[in-house]
Amino acid sequence: MFPGEIDVLPATYLDQLGTIFARFAPRDSGNVSYGVEFGGTRYFVKTAGDPAATEPYLGFDDRVDLLRNAVELARSVNHPVLPTLHAVIESPAGPLLVYDWRDGDLLGDPVTRERFQALPTAEILAALATIYDLHAALDALGWVECDFYDSALLYDFQTRGLTVFDLDTYHRGPHHNTMGEMFGSSRFMAPEQHVLGAPLDTRTNAYVMARVALVFLPEPPPALHAVLLEATTTRFPSYQAFYDAWLTASSTIAE
Structure with missing residues (x-):
């Protein structure tokens, strides 16, 4: 359902994919995450944010490393309290981690x-x-x-x-x-x-x-x-x- 790689920026791809109904961009972390609805299903998508951003404590490469660490953790354990990781999509701005959307x-x-x-x-x-x-x-x-x-x-x-x-x-x-x-x-x-x-x-x-x-x-x-x-x-x-x-x-x- 999701491609393994895209050649556009995450926001562009997600906007083409479906409806972005939420955006989360905490200044300190540098990550940018989205709530996206596609095919009648909602997803939470996390990215490393803007590669050029200088405000976050961690640089872009470090943020990407943490996302890859999150992938390793998600693939190592299956637990109902953790949102399911559906896909990892590579992009020019690092990976997009596509999870279940959870209300709360x-x-x-x-x-x-x-x-x-x-x-x-x-x-x-x-x-x-x-x-x-x-x-x-x-x-x-x-x-x-x-x-x-x-x-x-x-x-x-x-x-x-x-x-x-x-x-x-x-x-x-x-x-x-x-x-x-x-x-x-x-x-x-x-x-x-x-x-x-x-x-x-x-x-x-x-x-x-x-x-x-x-x-x-x-x-x-x-x-x-x-x-x-x-x-x-x-x-x-x-x-x-x-x-x-x-x-x-x-x-x-x-x-």
Whole structure:
């Protein structure tokens, strides 16, 4: 359905393909993404943006590298919370990543986040369960969290469906912090994401996911709060150890 390569710029191709009904161009990232309707189906298309843009923190080549990393991640794991990657189209301005379109409100918006935090605890826990299950799959494949925060989450308040996206910066395998202060929101970041040369690994995944619950769940049940406290103080040796403890604590609540 989609070509492997085009010889025009992404916006030109998408305009010819169907109807562009949304455009997203955050100045700091340099990426430009589109909502496109074609053949009665909606798609989310992400590109590296303008090759000549000088405002973004990352140059064009680095943005392209991150998109190719996103392709590797998408092809390594199949999970319902992740939009399906349908195609990668090469263009003179880098690849176009064609995903499912997902409805929902961005939890990075303060009003939306407060609305989500006000939901019944059971509904928030159900959403967290999908995030944690996804990261169990990613962790098992060696992916290490980078730059995960509330703006990587969409929540559909009608269907109670959660979508996770924009995991382009995740790293395959343990590595070290080469930036010092890494990308991301300090509300979600692990201590090692602030320290140049610090190791980043499965323990980082555990810490960040614990922070996700502490941000979104204002009053976690005591059994879960104990797990989150351990994850962010003495810390678990791995994401799987954190996840196992979370599941055990969750089962006691269900009873």
